[in-house]
Amino acid sequence: MYNAKTQPKGSSKVLVFGAGNFGSCLASHLGDSQHDVYIWAREERIVTHFNKYHRNAAYLKDHVFPESITAVGPALPSEEFMEDMDVLLFAIPTQFLREMLRTLRPKFNIENMPLMIFVNKGIEVGSNALTLEIITDTCGPEVAEAAAFISGPSFAKEIVDRQPTSVSVASFTEIEANKAATLFHQPHFRCYTNGDPIGIELSGALKNVYAIAAGMSDGLGFQNNTRAMIITRGLAELTCIGTAYGASPLTFLGLAGVGDLFLTCSSPNSRNYTVGFRLGQGESLDTILNTLGSVAEGVTTAKGAKTIIDGLGVSAPIATAIYDVLYNGKDTRLAIRELMELPPSKELELPPTAGKPTRHLLRKLGMEVDSPVPRWRTVQILPGLNDRQ
Numbered sequence: 001m002y003n004a005k006t007q008p009k010g011s012s013k014v015l016v017f018g019a020g021n022f023g024s025c026l027a028s029h030l031g032d033s034q035h036d037v038y039i040w041a042r043e044e045r046i047v048t049h050f051n052k053y054h055r056n057a058a059y060l061k062d063h064v065f066p067e068s069i070t071a072v073g074p075a076l077p078s079e080e081f082m083e084d085m086d087v088l089l090f091a092i093p094t095q096f097l098r099e100m101l102r103t104l105r106p107k108f109n110i111e112n113m114p115l116m117i118f119v120n121k122g123i124e125v126g127s128n129a130l131t132l133e134i135i136t137d138t139c140g141p142e143v144a145e146a147a148a149f150i151s152g153p154s155f156a157k158e159i160v161d162r163q164p165t166s167v168s169v170a171s172f173t174e175i176e177a178n179k180a181a182t183l184f185h186q187p188h189f190r191c192y193t194n195g196d197p198i199g200i201e202l203s204g205a206l207k208n209v210y211a212i213a214a215g216m217s218d219g220l221g222f223q224n225n226t227r228a229m230i231i232t233r234g235l236a237e238l239t240c241i242g243t244a245y246g247a248s249p250l251t252f253l254g255l256a257g258v259g260d261l262f263l264t265c266s267s268p269n270s271r272n273y274t275v276g277f278r279l280g281q282g283e284s285l286d287t288i289l290n291t292l293g294s295v296a297e298g299v300t301t302a303k304g305a306k307t308i309i310d311g312l313g314v315s316a317p318i319a320t321a322i323y324d325v326l327y328n329g330k331d332t333r334l335a336i337r338e339l340m341e342l343p344p345s346k347e348l349e350l351p352p353t354a355g356k357p358t359r360h361l362l363r364k365l366g367m368e369v370d371s372p373v374p375r376w377r378t379v380q381i382l383p384g385l386n387d388r389q
């Protein structure tokens with residue numbers, strides 16, 4: 001029977017999966033706050049180099065990590081090692097997460113589960129699943145219900161430079177969101193909790209598609225008016241898609257929604273913006289992806305987003321145009337022209353919150369489907385859930 005491990009009052013033992021930009025950055029942030037941190041990398045050379053020099057040989061190369069952090073891998077950690085952890089933090093791109101969780105699941109002691117935190121921002125290709133569904137399929141509904149999701153305007157490089165930063169921390173289970181927020185909260189890193197993990201996940205995944213659009217516009221030479229239009233109309237699309245999906249429209253006004261949308265649509269430090277910029281400048285998608293050196297989740301997420309948009313029957317012309325540019329060879333300048341030539345329409349018309357995908361997901365999770373918008377309240381009436389420590 002599922003049981004969440006009691007979290008210690010002071011320092012926690014944290015195992016971070018993924019030694020890319022964001023996994024390394026979060027390991028550094030937690031290591032800085034006196035937590036006992038381990039980082040798993042799948043490349044032997046990264047593990048060896050990290051433990052010798054306290055630097056990551058492939059990502060955030062200029063950063064010196066706290067000496068307290070230990071790199072492990074490339075073999076996956078043992079059952080005993082993971083059971084000893086208070087927190088398992090996943091910073092793995094969405095497309096690889098299912099395989100990773102499937103491999104790890106037999107090593108979990110479900111009766112003594114560490115807090116599980118996920119920071120990836122994407123939709124799985126093929127299944128169109130959010131991370132919540134991937135966790136449900138691989139680890140079971142109780143693990144998914146207790147999982148926490150961190151999202152918001154947070155470039156890895158700026159976090160390690162201790163730039164003041166804020167994020168949303170969401171879970172269906174309030175107590176777990178609070179635990180994750182407490183773990184990360186620092187004077188330079190504020191955490192706000194949120195009870196709509198589906199809305200938070202959709203925000204993080206879809207903003208990447210709009211970041212490609214904004215970059216593309218800049219790459220084509222359009223200026224500030226155009227970028228502001230894309231950000232604002234992107235927010236309207238994001239809110240319509242999310243509301244029809246069954247999330248709270250208010251979630252999209254938060255850090256993970258408009259906050260991250262604004263950040264990634266307006267900075268060349270965003271990989272998704274960069275993909276769009278280079279497309280606008282005339283490079284091919286293959287060349288860009290072969291030389292980017294890091295993941296841009298918006299490229300794969302555009303596929304799932306298109307299927308979700310079509311399935312919900314909502315109007316999302318920008319996301320659809322990006323899908324056509326990426327996968328149907330549509331010319332970037334033509335895409336912008338066609339968007340501009342659309343007939344006038346109402347500025348914001350929220351679809352009725354049918355929430356079919358959310359209802360499907362909640363049923364899979366074994367949760368009550370009494371409201372189209374999931375809230376902590378819904379979770380709290382389930383017997384026993386509040387008793388979890």
Ligand SMILES: NC(=O)C1=CN([C@@H]2O[C@H](COP(=O)(O)OP(=O)(O)OC[C@H]3O[C@@H](n4cnc5c(N)ncnc54)[C@H](O)[C@@H]3O)[C@@H](O)[C@H]2O)C=CC1
Nearest residue numbers: 018019020021022023091093096120121154155156294295
């Ligand atoms: N970099 C950033 O500022 C932020 C990134 N994120 C999200 O965090 C997630 C990870 O992003 P980054 O660390 O930036 O990506 P990255 O491209 O810097 O690193 C990717 C990591 O995934 C690992 N990886 C690649 N293939 C794998 C596989 N088959 N199995 C397991 N691991 C594999 C790589 O070894 C590497 O450690 C993404 O979903 C991203 O959207 C979220 C917030 C900020």
Ligand SMILES: O=C(CO)COP(=O)(O)O
Nearest residue numbers: 152153154155270271272
């Ligand atoms: O999500 C991010 C910052 O919040 C990082 O964006 P990119 O993946 O586009 O670099």
